[in-house]
Amino acid sequence: MPATSTTHIVFFTGALASALYVSALLYTLRHWHDSINKQHKYVITISLTAVLLHLIGLIALIFTETGINLGLFPMLSLSSALAIILLLVLGRIRPINTITVAAYPLATTSIILSMLLHSNYQPRAQWSWVLSTHIVLSITAYGTLSVACIQSLLLSYQNKQLKRKHTQGIVQQFPPLQTTEKVLFELIIFGLILLTFAIGSGLMFFDNLFEQKLAHKTFFSMLAWIIFSILVLGRYYLGWRGNIAIFWTNCGFALLALGYLGSKFVLEIMLT
Numbered sequence: 001m002p003a004t005s006t007t008h009i010v011f012f013t014g015a016l017a018s019a020l021y022v023s024a025l026l027y028t029l030r031h032w033h034d035s036i037n038k039q040h041k042y043v044i045t046i047s048l049t050a051v052l053l054h055l056i057g058l059i060a061l062i063f064t065e066t067g068i069n070l071g072l073f074p075m076l077s078l079s080s081a082l083a084i085i086l087l088l089v090l091g092r093i094r095p096i097n098t099i100t101v102a103a104y105p106l107a108t109t110s111i112i113l114s115m116l117l118h119s120n121y122q123p124r125a126q127w128s129w130v131l132s133t134h135i136v137l138s139i140t141a142y143g144t145l146s147v148a149c150i151q152s153l154l155l156s157y158q159n160k161q162l163k164r165k166h167t168q169g170i171v172q173q174f175p176p177l178q179t180t181e182k183v184l185f186e187l188i189i190f191g192l193i194l195l196t197f198a199i200g201s202g203l204m205f206f207d208n209l210f211e212q213k214l215a216h217k218t219f220f221s222m223l224a225w226i227i228f229s230i231l232v233l234g235r236y237y238l239g240w241r242g243n244i245a246i247f248w249t250n251c252g253f254a255l256l257a258l259g260y261l262g263s264k265f266v267l268e269i270m271l272t
Contacts, residue, residue, distance in 0.1 A: 006060045013057035014115045018108045020050035021084075025104040028097060043100075047088055054081045054111060061114060067123030072264040075139060077114040080107040082143040094183050095175040102150045119268035134201040141194035142260055145228070145253050148187035152249040155180045159242060181241055185232070188249065192228045195256075199225060220259025227252035 024043050031040060058078055062069050084107050087100050158174050174180065199221055231248045234240035
């Protein structure tokens with residue numbers, strides 16, 4: 001596909017997907033008081049359409065004539081698309097409208113960044129199912145744990161408001177505190193499982209980590225894995241919750257972001 005056609009596809013699908021994400025956000029906010037515990041059919045429809053367009057644009061952006069583009073901005077956009085898909089699935093069984101309100105702007109921002117900004121990443125000419133599996137697991141784990149981070153921030157806000165006895169306004173529409181915490185740990189456990197397989201596949205199939213400049217990414221990912229594992233064990237054996245869960249969730253995600261996004265930013269932008 002010619003570069004000009006690819007650019008047109010990326011911008012056309014990106015613009016439409018962004019507009020639909022914003023539409024879903026505005027509709028959710030407008031009907032906030034109707035029911036915070038379930039997604040509206042209209043929101044689900046336009047969100048699915050937005051994600052489809054988002055993914056079509058990403059296919060054109062990632063699979064280029066010169067190879068596979070796994071640069072910072074396409075991967076950030078892919079992570080946000082997978083996060084929206086996760087929320088749409090989770091929204092069928094859990095009250096997570098509060099997370100989607102935060103996720104839609106992040107997805108829109110990631111699309112805009114991927115359309116307007118480019119790093120000096122050199123597309124990979126070689127591709128294999130092993131690499132594909134590792135990348136899908138890594139990006140899905142990052143997307144899931146990023147949603148968990150958003151949930152922890154919402155939990156922090158809800159917790160502070162309730163302690164101050166501020167029960168009016170937006171906090172009134174939050175699910176019960178126990179439900180918010182339950183969803184947080186469900187996200188963490190799912191993300192931890194994905195991260196385990198992602199790290200395992202990387203260690204198993206990539207033996208030249210230093211040559212591929214992946215050692216720092218692996219190091220920070222393993223630190224994040226340790227923190228999330230301790231947090232889950234602390235939850236079920238010591239009853240950790242509240243501020244402890246919030247603090248360590250944010251620490252774990254910060255390490256994960258530093259290892260993945262931070263390393264790509266340094267290698268692809270700062271050191272070029």
